[in-house]
Ligand SMILES: Nc1ncnc2c1ncn2[C@@H]1O[C@H](COP(=O)(O)OP(=O)(O)OP(=O)(O)O)[C@@H](O)[C@H]1O
């Protein structure tokens with residue numbers, strides 16, 4: 458059984474595509490409320506691992522546990538509703554809805570499409586709606602509160618990534634899996650995104666697993682680093698330890 462301090466655990470995961478073994482016996486735990494980054498060369502299996510955890514791929518072998526419950530092989534929507542949300546390299550937003558509406562429609566209690574067909578403005582104009590308050594609080598934490606009325610399609614790439622996180626949190630997720638949240642984002646906004654991640658972890662107790670190549674920016678914000686190469690974990694520990702690990706330098710940093 459997983460240790461109680463670990464909200465998520467993967468054990469001996471294997472995943473092949475034809476003859477290519479993309480994940481080859483990966484095990485680790487995510488400590489509750491901590492920020493972990495997953496690093497490694499292109500093709501080392503990072504995104505595949507996130508796809509396995511989030512239910513998009515079924516592993517050939519191994520187990521995934523969330524809050525001590527076995528979730529291996531669950532469908533993506535079931536994993537999402539349990540509390541593990543992932544974001545994509547290209548944010549999945551409702552482009553015609555504004556920022557606040559995007560967060561509101563993500564709330565778990567909303568009955569999907571029926572909710573979308575209802576007049577959305579009528580919903581958020583009711584001031585007694587507790588959801589609106591929750592959404593507003595989230596937007597404040599994400600530094601998007603002043604943009605609440607902007608149509609999602611007009612946001613910058615970095616703002617879209619923040620909004621996508623807001624949607625995941627509104628759905629009740631407490632584990633966020635982020636695939637390269639600052640790729641293509643300018644350094645100032647990249648630091649802002651990682652400060653926001655830190656704030657969400659401190660203030661809401663969110664646990665993060667983040668795939669990221671831009672270590673110059675990310676390392677200052679994270680508690681743990683997991684390094685992969687050729688589908689295996691080659692180092693796992695505090696940023697200082699992993700970054701100075703000769704295996705990591707050889708496989709990834711030295712290149
Ligand atoms: N659906 C798929 N079908 C076939 N091969 C796949 C599939 N998904 C991933 N792969 C292969 O599995 C290996 C691991 O890919 P993955 O995307 O997990 O790497 P990554 O570490 O995320 O790389 P990057 O840093 O470039 O995003 C690669 O060789 C990739 O081509």
Ligand SMILES: [Mg+2]
Nearest residue numbers: 503504505668
């Ligand atoms: Mg990837």
